[in-house]
Amino acid sequence: MQGTVDSTPVVTGHELATHEEHQDLRLLGLITFLCSEFLMFAGFFAVFLVFWGSKAEWPPKETEVELLLPAVNTFILVSSSLVINLGTKAIKNNDLAGLRKWFGITAAMGAVFLVGQVYEYMNLGYGLKTNLFSNCFYLMTGFHGAHVFIGLMLILGVLWRSRRANHYNDITHTGPEMAEIYWHFVDIVWIVLFTLIYLLTLI
Amino acid sequence: MKQIPAPLLTLVIGIVVTLVSLWVGQNNNMLPVQASEQAPLVDDLFNVMVTIGTALFIVVQGAIVYSMIRFRQRKGDETDGLPIEGNLPLEVFWTAIPAVIVVGLGLYSVVVFQEMGGFSPGGHHNHGTMVAMAPQKSVIDVAPLLSQASEDDLFSKTQVYGFGAGSQTLGNVPDLTVNVVGMQYAWIFTYPDTNIVDGELHVPVGQDVQLMIEAKDVIHSFWVPQFRLKQDALPGETAELRFVATREGTYPVVCAELCGAYHGGMRTQVIVHSTEDYADWMASRVASATPTSTVAQPMENATDAEYLAALAPELVQAPVQIAQMSAMNMDHASLR
């Protein structure tokens, strides 16, 4: 039989003489997290689809959705995703002013979306408790709205930090990139949501 | 071991393990008596699984015990074992064999499920059950619970769950239909043809019985261990359970789904009568049936006792039971 493994350590060489740089893995982390987050919405979507598939009338007459305002809102949110991308493009070219301009516009568009959502809530004539459809409607759009709000805060946070000299530049711009990814996520969720609640129920 | 050649040894072990497993599979004696047509089907499946399981268990366990003894560290031996990192044929073997076993078991399950009637709840395969499922006008107006939702109902349903006609009864109209309602903490059985309402289930032996199961408040589960049949009673959904009782006797009806504090006390009996006894029972019940004026009364504000009285008058005749029930603090109205 062969001898025991001797206890000389596995360590034989020096990986790096100096203390290693920490990798910046935040983007990867955020994307992983958002994949997971998406599944929470998927849970809501599944519930909605089950009801859609099993109810004779969905949505019921007294709680029909209106389409114009949400369509405008959708347009705003989707285009804001393009705008925010201009912002991160700008900072990658070391154009801080560009970053601030485009992020500012995105924030404004996000805010308009939220205001539009609240306006819609106030003019629908039915509330959370009215019936099963309104339950789903308010819960899903409400949760999405909360995510838009968080995204808005992230964008404002980036704007706030961008006042510091050289905080963001063509090399360090993970913050704006994360805000952008998050914003795209909010956008994607909305597109599915809009399809389900507003378009599918038209059929 | 040096004297016996390895293949021979393997063969002997294999035969012994097979015999032991077969014996255990047939003689595990764990199942209660069989009282329905489905029961032997389920038991055979179980016994096959016990046989396979025993064989696998003995083989794995044997290998573990053997290794622990044979390959234990000897005193003073500080060396390592042989540097074996794998063996492809062996690994393929022990992936393929279980794969074959589970596919076999899967197919067998499908066959049993088919014969039990698992594919035909709601009478998709025959017209007869559809008729039987039509809303029944019963003494007590539990129709909204028991019937399929009517046409103009906003939330109509189509799916019926559970077990329908089995291989023996396929195409038949059931001989007897009983509507079953589960509520905290009692079962109510309604015989739509004769307007009998009872707290126990009476069925004739050898006849094709169809239960239409629903729940009033929370989820319950209708289980007769001797029938090997169980089906959840779901509020707002219909479930069917069809069986032919094959053995006269009295068997427990157990609620198997947690339904509140007294879930454990929610039990009653199914009495499988001979055909004559069943006719007698039926006759006596029809004779004593009281014309029910309680029906029209709205039940929302009824007390527990009134509520129960309306649903199952004969339960009121059993003072002990009714006392026990109100002690259980039934809040049947809480869901409205």
Added chain:
Amino acid sequence: MAQADISVAPVVAQGGHNHPDKWKWYDYFTFNVDHKVIGIQYLVTSFLFYLVGGFMAVLMRTELATPDSDFLTPELYNAFLTNHGTIMIFLWIVPAAIGGFGNYLIPLMIGARDMAFPKLNAIAFWLNPPAGALLVVSFFVGGGAQAGWTSYPPLSEITANLPQTLWCLALVLVGTSSILGSVNFLVTIWKMRVPSMAWDEMPLFCWAMVATAILALFATPVLAAALILLVFDINFGTSFFKPDAGGNVVVYQHLFWFYSHPAVYLMILPIFGIMSEVIPVHARKPIFGYKAIAYSSMTICLVGLFVWVHHMFTSGTAPWMRIFFTISTLIVAVPTGVKIFSWVATLWGGKIRYTTAMLFAVGLLSMFVFGGLSGVTLGAAPFDIHVHDTYYVVGHFHYVLFGGSVFGIYAGIYHWFPKMTGRMLNEPLGKVHFVLTFIGTILTFTPMHSLGIQGMPRRVAMYDPQFTDLNQLVTVGSYILAVSVIPFYINVIWSWMAGKEAGPNPWNAMTMEWTTASPPIIENWEVLPVLTHGPYDYGFEPKEAATGEEALVPK
């Protein structure tokens, strides 16, 4: 805290990192971002909750010693039952196996100084104590949640509303913790391995954690969705699961089990990882079939996402679902079998050390096979119809959870305690612990199978007198289990303070965590190690190292 036997030179101050040379005891009670501190925080809290959950089990068993409901009120019984299941799963196995071992070991095993997101990691841990507190509080504001750990509506919506809401919140907290933790594990393993470590040179525990993390990421948010809907139903007047308003109770069950079936694999995959580490070391043999074990973890992860309806065979389940999910469920037996057989083959021809760690690992092997086989019988829908919601199921899952997960955690503790504290556990005491646990487990959980088959439903505080004898046997078994924890806790506390010094590598193991001091220095190594051999290269002639590189680093 134990004095470390630091056999390497003291830590040189490292630029840009201002932390002390060594953590003080009170650092373990703070928002500390060191993965080793967090790992120990997870382990210690979960071992405390184990006592709480076990205490409830013992009370339940005492109630069940007689057929009548005479020791606890039925409400209290249901509250204990619910919280026993919840605590054992969400505050004992999950945090111990995933949070505890995962955080402690992963960076050490892959040669990293910490997790990818240390702060996030600390946040993830600190979500757990409030969750536990919520459950405890729920007992004082309305008697605790009483609808079972599955909390099916409508029952969960009409009983004990406030405690039930707190229960939901507690689960959302631990769920969030588990998602954040999984993000960390995935990114860390993916990106922070020492450059010389290829995927197939990772210790198998890391593979297991990859599978676990993926599963947690996909499944947990769905549970969150279900709980949010439940909370809205209970408190804000919605009716998703209220049948009288058109809601659908079965939808909840789908959402719940879409998470909770994978959750059972969350509780066993890390344990499988522990097995793959413990067995080769104490059998002194390379792991048999490295790749097969690694890939079978991934297979279980994948298939495990598509079997959830086997918990709902008697519910409102369409016929095709019962059949589809029967077959998918049975398929899981194949990759699990691959692991079991590989471990047995690892034992075969080894030089098995009868250490307590090894005893628990081998004990797990036999227990889990039994529990897994009873799981397969449950997977067959026609039979499950009979035994669903009976003690047969309770027997099954305690065999896999106690005989599997708990045994695995014990094996892991006996194996890595020297690394974590720098001190050895007492072996004779450990063997007493093992024997008591082994006997207690068999006695407690075997009779449950026949009880269930014969007709005893689960979750009942009162039962038919015909079941008294077997129930009393089970109760005796549970008392033995309760006693069995005493030698263990004594052993841990005593050894932590005054045990024999361990040195960096008491087991002569080959994975990377054993190359640093015990306990490891903060930031783990002064200079990051380089891989010179695989994690399980036992029995290879060390001399060959110089000449034949391939033999040492199997690629």
